Amino acid sequence: MRCQDGKRVGGKEITAKMIISVASGKGGTGKTLVATSLALSLNNREPVRLLDCDVEEPNAHILLKPLFTRKQVVSIPIPRVDETKCTLCGKCAEVCVYNAIAVVGEKVLIFPELCHGCGACSYLCPEGAISEVGREVGVVEFGQSGGIEFVHGKLNIGEAMAPPVIRQVKMHINRGGVTIVDAPPGTSCPVTEAVKDTDFCVLVTEPTSFGLNDLTLAVDMVKRLNIPCGVVINRDGVGDRGVEEYCLKEGIPILLRIPLDIKIAKFYSRGITLVDGMPEWRESFARLFDSVKQIARKARRGKSE
Amino acid sequence: MKEVVVLSGKGGTGKTSIVASLASLAKSKVMVDCDVDAADLYLLLKPVAQENHEFWSGQKAVITQDRCTECGLCRELCRFEAINDRFVVDPVSCEGCGFCYNICPVDAITMSESLSGHWFVSQTRYGPLVHARLGIAQENSGKLVALVRQEAKQIAEVQGLSYIISDGPPGIGCPVISSISGVDLVLIVTEPTLSGMHDLERVIGVCHHFAVPVIVGINKYDINEDNSHQIEHYCHSQKIEIAARIPFDNVVTEALVQGLPVVEYSQNTVAHEIARLWRAVAEYLS
Incomplete structure (x- = not known):
């Protein structure tokens, strides 16, 4: 989807120095926890922008407490039928694969929640009877937190489709500095929407069978998207060695280990980032960034060859 | 129940x-x-799996390269930016709306059903x-x-x-x-x-x-x-x-x-x- 000023998310137009997704x-x-601490640790070295793409349950703002200055509504273009022009031919219903428009008797019914906004019905209506109106599905908010430029999306309650909101958040990748993308959980379309077109994906996991199972799925996802990845093991020390053995076997670098520490959990519960609560971690995250940069550069060279 | x-x-x-x-x-x-x-x-x-079923759902557009004249209409109209400049559909971005399929002037685009997953009935x-x-x-x-x-x-x-x-x-x-x-x-x-x-x-x-x-x-x-x-x-x-x-x-x-x-x-x-x-x-x- 194109944003108003015509920038593209996919393709070559984006020249950001580094886009790191965290999934x-x-x-x-x-x-x-990782995305916010990484952003804070780079803050004095690079211009940093954090995009919270977990639009169903955005949480980064709770930790970074940005001052919001601007808001943008995200809407999907849905059809509106001019009944004076409509001949009830049924072409619109025939081309809509989402069953969002139907001709019933003498009426055309529209089901806005099912519409993906593809535009097929309005374009293909032989009578030109269909125009489009925006239906709000969420908002994107912009703010500042210290030196960090902050952008997040919020899906409206009761809305099913997160990807349009995620796409709108991703329009705001920082061209001149570092962009950190906080992705939603899972491996399906909202996650790939958040992670695709990033230079590197940091996969955060925990050393349990649940963590390992979902890590393997996430690794399959980033491989499919052809994005280099590395792992952060959180709550290191609980559970078993399964994650470590898996990373070793697959040749996936372990970038950082964060131990199980009730102090960290308590800071988090109060909305305090790891590096604010325990500044000694700042250096570790800066080092993590250096390794990410190195691996991503190497991968980029590999791709271009 | x-x-x-x-x-x-x-x-x-x-x-x-x-x-x-x-x-x-x-x-x-x-x-x-x-x-x-x-x-x-x-x-x-x-669980011990008793039944294993395929989940076919959602279509993806596929462009037949020998038919495509690279007119660019599909690329222009696709709102999901799923078609790249070499006229290849990115299946991750494609939402399966079929708009491109409907408007391609040379019928170079087909919609193919994709295997989207599996579901199981198991005994535990x-x-x-x-x-x-x-x-x-x-x-x-x-x-x-x-x-x-x-x-x-x-x-x-x-x-x-x-x-x-x-x-x-x-x-x-x-x-x-x-x-x-x-x-x-x-x-x-x-x-x-x-x-x-x-x-x-x-x-x-x-x-x-x-x-x-x-x-x-x-x-x-x-x-x-x-x-x-x-x-x-x-x-x-x-x-x-x-x-x-x-x-x-x-x-x-x-x-x-x-x-x-x-x-x-x-x-x-x-x-x-x-x-x-x-x-x-x-x-x-x-």
Whole structure:
């Protein structure tokens, strides 16, 4: 989808120095903890922008407490039928694969929640009877937190489709600096929407059978998207060695280990980032960024050859 | 037959560990894993698969290169930017709308059905389990959720079972909406972190939006008791029952390492509180 000023998300137009996504497969492993601490640790070295793409349950703002200055409505273009022009020919219903428009008796019914906004019905209506109106599905908010430029999306309650909101958030990738994308959990379309077109994906997991199972799914996902990845093991020390053995076998670098520490959990519960609560972690995250940069550069060279 | 689904909004609050324990505590039930893109319940229930079905859903556009004249109309009209400058469709971006297929002047585009995942009916020592695996990067998780729920309902009817217990997905979007439509009760497992509380309010909002009743269990209750009190206060204001307060305890992870529901691994407060949670659910559903 194109944004108003015509930039593209996919393709070559984006020249950001580095776009790092943070994903996990399993929820609650510490994606947001890693994304926010990484952003804060780079803040003095690079211009940093954080995009919270977990639009169903955005949490990064709770930790970074940005001052929001601007808001943009995300809407999907849905059809509106001019009944004076409509001949009830049924072409619109025939081309809509989402069953969002139907001709019933003498009426054309529209089911806005099912519409993906593809535009086929309005374009293909032989009478030109269909125009489009925006239906709000969420918002994107912009703010500042310290030196960090902050953008997040919020899906409206009761709405099913997260990808349009995620796409709108991703329009705001920082061209001149570092962009950190906090992805939603899982491996299906909202996650791929968030992770695709990033230079590197940090996969946050925990050393349990749940963590391992979902990590393997997440690794399959980033491989499919052809994005280099590395792992952060959170709550290191609980559980078993399955994640470590898997990473070793697959040749996936373990970038950082964060131990199980009730102090960290308590800071998090109060909305305090790891590096604010325990500044000694700042250096570890800066090092993580250096390794990510190195691996991503190498991968980029590999791709271009 | 009554259906309860366990949700959380925020991931990692302990849904699956608790559902596995409910599986152990409840009699006469079928289990469903509605978290189809990161399904973990099977790791604790250790199912033996009895049926394995393919889930075909959603079409993707394919451009036949020898027919394509590179006129560019499809690329111009596609709102999902799924067609690149070499006229190849990116299946991850393609939403299967078929717009390009309909407008291609030389009929170079076909729509092909894609294998989007698998779903299984399995036997466990706790009873039948219906679960699924959505393919990586696939859409239509909502449809797959509806399908596994429908299957579980049939099993419950045929076998005369009293409960359908579902492990739900995180978030508030498509698969969550699909997993709560028409259920008898949503049990929300939350945690006393600011993120957990924020997400709890949003998922309660979704339940209210679709008019399904809710009860709440607070997991890791004691990692921040002030926050737990706030959750209690909030739920009280929404007339939502708090059914259990489960303390933070390493036995939950230890049980996971042993591959057991925590109520079978330990008899401590965690197990007692989960038992209390199940009694509240059963009472609500009776």
